[in-house]
Amino acid sequence: MTEQTPRRLRYAMVGGGQGAFIGAVHRHAIALDGLAELAAGAFSSTPERALASGRALGVPDAHNHASWQGLLEAELKRPADERVDAVVIVTPTDSHFPIAQAFADAGFNVVCDKPLVHTAEQADALVATVAERGTIFGVTYNYTGYPMVRQAREMVRSGALGAIRKVVVEYNQGWLATALETTGNKQAGWRTDPARSGIAGALGDIGSHAENLVSTVTGLAIEELVADLGALVPGRALDDDASMLLRFMGGARGVLVASQINAGLENDLRLRVSGEHGTLEWRQEEPNRLVHHRGDGPTQILTRGAPWLCEAARRAGRIPPGHPEGFIEAFANVYRGVFADIRARSAGTGADPLDADYPRVTDGARGVHFIACAVASSSERRWRRFEDPGRV
Amino acid sequence: MTEQTPRRLRYAMVGGGQGAFIGAVHRHAIALDGLAELAAGAFSSTPERALASGRALGVPDAHNHASWQGLLEAELKRPADERVDAVVIVTPTDSHFPIAQAFADAGFNVVCDKPLVHTAEQADALVATVAERGTIFGVTYNYTGYPMVRQAREMVRSGALGAIRKVVVEYNQGWLATALETTGNKQAGWRTDPARSGIAGALGDIGSHAENLVSTVTGLAIEELVADLGALVPGRALDDDASMLLRFMGGARGVLVASQINAGLENDLRLRVSGEHGTLEWRQEEPNRLVHHRGDGPTQILTRGAPWLCEAARRAGRIPPGHPEGFIEAFANVYRGVFADIRARSAGTGADPLDADYPRVTDGARGVHFIACAVASSSERRWRRFEDPGRV
Amino acid sequence: MTEQTPRRLRYAMVGGGQGAFIGAVHRHAIALDGLAELAAGAFSSTPERALASGRALGVPDAHNHASWQGLLEAELKRPADERVDAVVIVTPTDSHFPIAQAFADAGFNVVCDKPLVHTAEQADALVATVAERGTIFGVTYNYTGYPMVRQAREMVRSGALGAIRKVVVEYNQGWLATALETTGNKQAGWRTDPARSGIAGALGDIGSHAENLVSTVTGLAIEELVADLGALVPGRALDDDASMLLRFMGGARGVLVASQINAGLENDLRLRVSGEHGTLEWRQEEPNRLVHHRGDGPTQILTRGAPWLCEAARRAGRIPPGHPEGFIEAFANVYRGVFADIRARSAGTGADPLDADYPRVTDGARGVHFIACAVASSSERRWRRFEDPGRV
Amino acid sequence: MTEQTPRRLRYAMVGGGQGAFIGAVHRHAIALDGLAELAAGAFSSTPERALASGRALGVPDAHNHASWQGLLEAELKRPADERVDAVVIVTPTDSHFPIAQAFADAGFNVVCDKPLVHTAEQADALVATVAERGTIFGVTYNYTGYPMVRQAREMVRSGALGAIRKVVVEYNQGWLATALETTGNKQAGWRTDPARSGIAGALGDIGSHAENLVSTVTGLAIEELVADLGALVPGRALDDDASMLLRFMGGARGVLVASQINAGLENDLRLRVSGEHGTLEWRQEEPNRLVHHRGDGPTQILTRGAPWLCEAARRAGRIPPGHPEGFIEAFANVYRGVFADIRARSAGTGADPLDADYPRVTDGARGVHFIACAVASSSERRWRRFEDPGRV
Numbered sequence A, B, C, D: 001m002t003e004q005t006p007r008r009l010r011y012a013m014v015g016g017g018q019g020a021f022i023g024a025v026h027r028h029a030i031a032l033d034g035l036a037e038l039a040a041g042a043f044s045s046t047p048e049r050a051l052a053s054g055r056a057l058g059v060p061d062a063h064n065h066a067s068w069q070g071l072l073e074a075e076l077k078r079p080a081d082e083r084v085d086a087v088v089i090v091t092p093t094d095s096h097f098p099i100a101q102a103f104a105d106a107g108f109n110v111v112c113d114k115p116l117v118h119t120a121e122q123a124d125a126l127v128a129t130v131a132e133r134g135t136i137f138g139v140t141y142n143y144t145g146y147p148m149v150r151q152a153r154e155m156v157r158s159g160a161l162g163a164i165r166k167v168v169v170e171y172n173q174g175w176l177a178t179a180l181e182t183t184g185n186k187q188a189g190w191r192t193d194p195a196r197s198g199i200a201g202a203l204g205d206i207g208s209h210a211e212n213l214v215s216t217v218t219g220l221a222i223e224e225l226v227a228d229l230g231a232l233v234p235g236r237a238l239d240d241d242a243s244m245l246l247r248f249m250g251g252a253r254g255v256l257v258a259s260q261i262n263a264g265l266e267n268d269l270r271l272r273v274s275g276e277h278g279t280l281e282w283r284q285e286e287p288n289r290l291v292h293h294r295g296d297g298p299t300q301i302l303t304r305g306a307p308w309l310c311e312a313a314r315r316a317g318r319i320p321p322g323h324p325e326g327f328i329e330a331f332a333n334v335y336r337g338v339f340a341d342i343r344a345r346s347a348g349t350g351a352d353p354l355d356a357d358y359p360r361v362t363d364g365a366r367g368v369h370f371i372a373c374a375v376a377s378s379s380e381r382r383w384r385r386f387e388d389p390g391r392v
Helices: A022-035 A046-057 A068-077 A093-105 A118-134 A147-157 A186-191 A202-218 A311-315 A327-347 A359-379 B022-033 B047-056 B069-077 B092-105 B121-134 B147-157 B188-192 B202-218 B310-316 B326-349 B359-379 C023-031 C046-055 C068-077 C091-103 C120-133 C149-158 C186-191 C204-217 C311-315 C328-347 C361-382 D022-032 D047-056 D068-076 D092-107 D122-133 D147-157 D185-190 D200-220 D311-315 D327-347 D361-380
Strands: A007-015 A036-042 A086-089 A108-112 A137-139 A164-172 A222-230 A243-250 A253-259 A268-277 A278-283 A291-294 A299-303 B009-014 B036-042 B085-089 B110-112 B137-139 B164-172 B222-230 B243-250 B253-259 B266-277 B276-281 B289-294 B299-303 C009-016 C038-040 C086-091 C110-112 C137-139 C164-172 C222-230 C239-249 C253-259 C270-277 C278-283 C289-294 C299-303 D009-015 D036-042 D086-087 D111-113 D137-139 D164-172 D223-228 D243-249 D253-258 D268-275 D277-281 D289-294 D299-303
Touching: A007 A022, A007 A068, A007 A327, A007 D137, A022 A036, A022 A327, A022 C086, A022 D022, A036 A046, A036 A068, A046 A118, A068 A093, A068 B222, A068 D092, A086 A093, A086 A327, A093 A108, A093 A118, A108 A327, A118 A359, A137 A327, A137 A359, A147 A268, A147 A278, A147 A291, A147 A311, A147 B022, A164 A202, A164 A243, A164 C328, A186 D223, A202 A222, A202 A243, A202 A253, A202 A268, A202 A359, A222 A359, A222 B222, A222 B243, A243 A359, A243 B222, A243 B243, A243 B253, A243 D068, A243 D268, A253 B243, A278 D311, A327 D327, B009 B022, B009 B069, B009 B326, B022 C023, B036 B047, B036 B069, B047 C038, B085 B092, B085 B326, B092 B110, B110 B326, B121 B359, B137 B326, B137 B359, B147 B202, B147 B266, B147 B276, B147 B289, B147 B310, B147 B326, B164 B202, B202 B222, B202 B243, B202 B359, B202 C164, B202 D086, B222 B359, B222 C009, B266 C204, B359 C091, C009 C023, C009 C164, C009 C328, C023 C038, C023 C328, C038 C046, C038 C068, C068 C328, C086 C328, C091 C110, C091 C120, C110 C328, C120 C361, C120 D086, C137 C328, C137 C361, C137 D361, C149 C204, C149 C278, C149 C289, C149 C311, C149 C328, C164 C204, C164 C239, C204 C239, C204 C253, C204 C270, C204 C361, C222 C361, C222 D243, C239 C361, C239 D223, C239 D243, C239 D253, C253 D036, C253 D253, C270 D327, D009 D022, D009 D068, D009 D327, D022 D036, D022 D327, D036 D047, D036 D068, D086 D327, D092 D111, D111 D327, D122 D361, D137 D327, D137 D361, D147 D200, D147 D268, D147 D277, D147 D289, D147 D311, D147 D327, D164 D200, D164 D243, D200 D223, D200 D243, D200 D253, D200 D268, D200 D361, D243 D361
Parallel strands: A007 A036, A007 A086, A086 A108, A108 A137, A164 A253, B009 B036, B009 B085, B085 B110, B110 B137, B164 B253, C009 C038, C009 C086, C086 C110, C110 C137, C164 C253, D009 D036, D009 D086, D086 D111, D111 D137, D164 D253
Antiparallel strands: A164 A268, A222 A243, A243 A253, A268 A278, A278 A291, A291 A299, A299 C299, B164 B266, B222 B243, B243 B253, B266 B276, B276 B289, B289 B299, B299 D299, C164 C270, C222 C239, C239 C253, C270 C278, C278 C289, C289 C299, D164 D268, D223 D243, D243 D253, D268 D277, D277 D289, D289 D299
């Protein structure tokens, strides 16, 4: 458990005020390692709630704003070395684009929740802006922060499985098995509302995590897909269940399932990757284990913290083996990566890639294109080619 | 553990001689309950091997034949009350049709391994013959014999899950992750050979089990599917990996995966069924457990033998809870069902449906149509309607 | 799955008539492999029930007896080569001694259920008789028949764990958590009755299995123990809960728990063995897996049927990996061992030790001494030395 | 995930400087919730290292001390309302007593790592001091902070299991399976050294956690015990393996195992509690699950965050079900409890017991007496009575 001695970074938060859920997760994750402190914010789109939230969080009045525009304006008025090091965007998806675009364009480093934006066009514009400005932009695909996910990635990269042939990823939840959005539940409300969530429901909310997990671990590029999206709870406008077949460049095949109507399931993200020589299995609900079925010997259970894990997996842990780490720790690892990159940038050095290990704006953009492609495939009921805009 | 006192039935076996695998499984499964004894046979397509196998198995010479035609002829010459009660067919798939058709047409009860036959036309012809002759015809979809599968079926039927919305079934193995068929392995040889296995590889061998499991447990009828079959090990003529999306009549969605190239996996058949009120999970490798995720309370682990299981599940067990039963016991349950039906028929009484609980020729025929539909969908790369011939 | 071609052996059964449980298990286990057939019996201590049971089981009248004495007398009248090859004793424990002693003394091979007899003196007498007569005598400590138990034994023997330091064995059930014996339950009745079960309850019924499992797998000899036996359900005369600390010769330590009052548990026999280099864990309720925690690498999950298992484990299986075997199959393995020994004896050859692999009368006797020692330690509330009578 | 708006508390730390392990865990756990900030310290017994560590941690020079005596003196010179709210002691065990005694005696609130002190006399003295001064004193038996441990406690308290009859607790690790202390490993060095660890090794380090877990969950008081401690790795002065039988007041029985020589195990703390109506099982390595075996229905798996958990368990979580929490979160819950108590005390209100939920100095003292009793029982090789000094 290393503790950093260099100066603590300062971050601003947009969204995440009173009553919000994910904003608090981001703040706890950042607090865990003490690498950065909350220095400014515009915590709600409702001015009064924004200001009240900031006060409750101990943000000084001069840094507590009624709107993100106010925050941006105030920050720009400060000397460059007094500005925040990063802006964290945790609003509902529909406002990601204008906010992220504005801050990135103004030269701020940004961390944005997923899915990145609503449309492929927005995604491409944002990627272009970040590239032009040369800023840092992280997307909180937090599941990639688990040490055993990084171990799986390394095992694929190093060839321990041989060529990858089959990938099955499922992200199943049960919380939308009933029409929870009709009961006043805020989370259910915005996630099932096309105005705030865009063209996809379960696919966007959790399917994008699944896509990112596959991409991160295997490095494979989707070439074609056929998807079937359904709104299985009567009256729902967006999909609450999505399944698709994948073909990857190079010949591997895949299946992706994202469903929020599996009554009784909690947060059951699971990945299975089979290659010529073995198969890996990982489940988010038991994140400290990675099962390695080998073709030539007994199945192995790799556990977080073990000395024989790869460097990336070991760095991503804080405590000894057998002491479980969880969701917040994985989330914090994404921030560790972003902050390491910011610090290296400001030090004028290149960051160690094992430190600056986090999903980029291009990952976020690919996810948005993926959603669009799957929605189209489902509505047209046919196979479609997928083009990853970030792939040359 | 009930033991039957009525007269022991007598069966003949076709195939399953020296060097075969599945024939021995059938014999052990039948021996377990002692309901029937091996009385005759034609154990190989090679006359010498057939006769030698029969002698090794203790079959009297007068009942030990060099060919199935010889067996049939000899049986027909005997008075009706001296003929065998059933003929068990455990040859490679390509010979199922002529043998099954001949015995059924001659009025014998038949038990045949799966997949039933090679083509939909053969399947339909066989169904017609069995219907005309009024004989009993069981297909050894043995996984339906597990007590916890019967418990799952009952929970769906009784409405414990509400309307079914999503079904995910996977049957993953790893034994064909290498080109085992090029090493002289007999099992791998015929299963990857179109001449002996027909139009499908993994799909036919294990995908048909998966289809049958879904159908048995949920009672849902497939309406449409889009499949993707691949021969991922270079040089293979038949699919070793199959994935598909399913739409069921009534609106439920599904995913089916059957793959034999998941290096390191053994016999990983798993089913997940989600309804309005809960989700069931069952894995063949831990067959004595059925996991019931409930939407309104803690997940429950149902175990074989418990007094609160349904009647069908309880009858399918032999020993108390906590004493594991396995594959052979499940297999034996299929035979229990067939033999109960035969005995009820000969007694002129109707069989108790909980006793005469086994897959019928119509289940086998549906499986053959399913294979044909999936192969067509994959080669045409599009969604296809599925017609179950047994559905009025 | 080998099937024997040599002549089928013939066995007689004492006890196990209508309404008994364990007799049927023995018969099914023997039937599974078809190595022997039920040829004679005296199935109950109640003459009418004995005869009725034999008829129901299809035993010819000339071999169906009203008492074990009648069976013995009749067998002795036959020419030696027409006598049964083995006598299986499945009566309640109190009658084991006279029956086993009489048949062994008359030169019959015997298989007897556990615990072997009631007192250490009886045990020693029986061992002496068997030694004098040179007959075969198996005790159905059936859990040693599981393939993965044999794998564990081999891993200890071969030194894969280094010197053994710690052994924890638990056998927990819940079926006696209520005063079931007061409800007319027959099993509960005799097992809680000192007249029929002797000086120990849970300790004798399942603690003896635990002792045997430890002894079989580790080969360690108990040197001292301190036990605490309790009758935790009010009104019970015999222990329903037993725990003890063990010291083994050579310095290893151990803990043994046997309890039948763990409400909600089924048949939770579990063993953990730690040596210098690793730790093995096995649970009877998931018998096809053996977990090998290694000090120098990831934990391994060994599974039944895998090609890298030891010869003893591989021979003890019937079907491929991933196809679960269970309790009956393990039980059948004990019989396989006994029958292989009988056949080798009659052939005048020495049996292959991997074939003639079953618990002997000396194992049964050690178990009886163990029970006596633990009962004494508990009543005296102090550590006691343990002397294994079979140890030179 | 609630975030506190009231003023952040300030704490000092004694020990936990560069190279120490557990100090960092405490700091991360405190940081997670942001309820208190590190304001002062004396981070090592080596003055230079102490000061360097404090600087690295960002402690202002005026609050960064070369010794704990210096810290105490400086704090006492400040006005009462400028002193730290709590002093956290994370030194090796041998210095716990003088430091804790001095700060408590001076009126400071203290949080001290376990085991509390070396001798029963020290423990009693400390309890007396805390009682006299009326200060708050928490002991970081961190495993009691897991939400599912609190759920288990509530289920016992509420009578869901009926009267408790049997408790089995094991805490098994493997990291001392080799003579690690001879390789320069700092952790192994002090934990196997009587001068710094006192009269017990594994028993003190992890056995005390096991005792506390049993006491916390069941509320049962140990009446008698017989223990067997061994130093199984040659050359070791303190026990690395401890097992004992327990008798509780009221008649329940128990087994406690604490062992650090189980090669290949990580941090395998597990508890099983059986009552008249059911059995609970919990494992620290899968802390988000609590298994409830019921005598009258299927086993239930309770999971962290579920709405049907008790209030205490729900308050102890931060994120939704299916999002794993781990060791640090549980540790943080102990601090949450201490800080809630401090805040309530300073507000002059009584604390809500569900908030001020943490192990007290009396729990720590009982643990020290327990260690002494077990050591005596083992060396005398006999049963001993146990007197809990805190029990009236």
